[in-house]
Amino acid sequence: MIDLKKICKDRGLRMTDQRNIIADTISEASLEGHPDVNQIYLKAFEKDKNISIATVYRTVKLFEEYGAIEKHDFKDGKARYETVTDIHHDHLIDIDSGEVIEFSNDEIEELQMIMAKKLGYNLVDHRLELYGKKIKK
Amino acid sequence: MIDLKKICKDRGLRMTDQRNIIADTISEASLEGHPDVNQIYLKAFEKDKNISIATVYRTVKLFEEYGAIEKHDFKDGKARYETVTDIHHDHLIDIDSGEVIEFSNDEIEELQMIMAKKLGYNLVDHRLELYGKKIKK
């Protein structure tokens, strides 16, 4: 499990009880997928009845600013989070189940950069999402 | 200008006054960019004071269902629309000005499809957005 708590603490974020619990919750939930705020809130709430959803919103925003988690807006309307990983990756979303699969493809990355340059831009960020249906065998 | 009105009519959508005006507004606005619902509403309202924003929402949804316009959710929180074009393209968004530049790259398209297949999926849809800063000369 990625030590989200350590990253935040090392970067100077004051770690309160709520923040520690929320950090743990995200770390755990990240193992299974890309949780949204409500999912994080519900699991954190199980651990500590004193956590409010407002705090979860404030906290994920902080964690994101501190570079400890990443926010994604897939086409389902709500923000989803995951812990940062050392290697960059993109996402394939199963349109039937909502399951998210991570992948990376250097060739595509490279082509994106070249494309941006060709248009007169330096690539700052990008978003690549594939939406697919599972091939039955 | 793309005949959005004709597409809808030909496909069996009853074209009321409001729908015609909204269609014209989108066609015109599409020449300059990717308007959001409020921009469409304001311009349509100038032409006919009787148009409500609820109708604009209902209408863009209809146009989208009828395959006459496309919806995009860039990272600015609100849905933006553009008329459909025969050739597929992706978007580069200028993070300073918000300007949207269209581009297409067959090589990237191809690689996306291969990637999806490799993961066991048929590609149904995708989203590729580049966010960049203009290179100063």
Added chain:
DNA sequence: TTACTTGCAAATGCTTTGCGAGCCG
């Protein structure tokens, strides 16, 4: 003390919807 953090409820911004009235075939 002084600055940060929190829970609660209210407010926000975008979008959808219920309803009664109007329109068209």
Added chain:
DNA sequence: CGGCTCGCAAAGCATTTGCAAGTAA
């Protein structure tokens, strides 16, 4: 008549924020 369509206001949903109380340094 019967089914769409409309404007309006109210509701929905995810997210943000003001405020007063609580906490930590």
